[in-house]
Amino acid sequence: MASHNGMVNPAIFEDLQTRVDEDTAVRDQLRDIIQNLEKQNRNVMFVLARAHSTPVSDLPNVLKSAEESIQKEVETIGKLSEAASKLPYYKFNNMWSRQIQDAAVAILFWAWLGGYQQDASGPKAGRLLTIEEVGAIMKIPVNLKDRDDFHLTLEEYLQALISLVEELARLARNAVTLGDYERPVLINQFIKDLHAGFQILNLKNDSLRRRSDGIKYRVKDVEDVVYDLSLRNLIPKKG
Template identity: 50%
Template sequence: MATPLIDPELFSQLKTKIEADSLVKKDLDQIVDDLNQHVAYTQGVLSRIHSTPRSKYPELFVQIEDGIKKQIEAVAKLAVTASQHPYYKYNYKWTRTVQDSVSTVVLCAWLGGLGSETKPGAVGRLLTIEDIGEIYQVPVNLKDSDAFHITIEEYLLGLINIIDELSRLAMNSVTLGDNALAVQISGFIKDLHAGFQVLNLKNDILRKRVDSIKYAVKRVEDVVYDLSLRNLIPAKTE
């Protein structure tokens, strides 16, 4: 009897591997969907900053930080599951959601939430990537491990995500009579833009997103310029 040219077990083995891969993806999808829901909730509460005076921010922080707490719990589950598998095989499933989650944490802290030592409503605290790792209780920027971690790219894209939100807030803060906030936002995003120019970015997505920052900077500069023409900039923020 002739020897088969193909091992009859080959496709059975492939079938087993495909099924195992599908189960991993299903588990990850469930966790990421859960994280997405908490991110969406937090973003929804954060959007209320555009119609809320700074003196009322602490009331929002209670709800925002509750949403962030649930995000942290979801990321912890994600880290346990993802760390059992090759990192770059599956990270496409969660990287965008993690960026959005990071942006909610960074924005909340910048606005004066997340245990800021400054007085309620004071702005300007920028979290580092190390701060982000401590908040989520996960590693950051791992290079030689398949363990789940938050990458520098995810952190930087999270920063870029808040720039459009802050440029919008600058305009709305003027409507609310908080001209000082518009000036602070202008200074902050200009500093961020300058910082990004120092980086030698290889990631195409990052390069494109960084290029878009200049438009947000211009919008806020126009707001501040208009305030200066009308002598509406508070002396302490000039």
């Protein structure tokens, strides 16, 4: 056996350097994809922001345009998933978790506004997509427990739901400005249901727990809007 006179074999370090370089190359590739996804997220939210100043009858155009932008996001998420699969998921997922969460917010809001049509009955407003449905739109698995692969986590989905509540609380106020008195009532019921859902959860994650505590204030905001409408006899009668 050849001895190196007590010296460490330099080949070990050459091998380590190769691995470091490979790691760096993948990280750089990821960074580019993530920046692109970030830009696309801003784009989709910019399109969806028009919902705050668009009467319901004109929403289909906004939703169609948002859907096209969401398709681009999905393509980028596919590239991200492919590049990320070269690395241990849990070691690196904090690099893109925020962007995946933002993409989920856009998909949830778009679906809530009526962009998601699953059957022939046509699009329906007020719909909450499950984590599985969001994952199916993104074309990635969800809440994986058995393997270390790219996926949409439960936490990312829950964070996105809280952002959806914030977006809808704003929409309730803006709908009134548009003379739309039905949507605040729908939003009121929807976020009350979500609030009740979050209260069932025993959240271990601090930032999730803190943010979910804020839902009660959004519920109160929307209740105030609806209360004000009812005082002014503006709530549409059922039937």
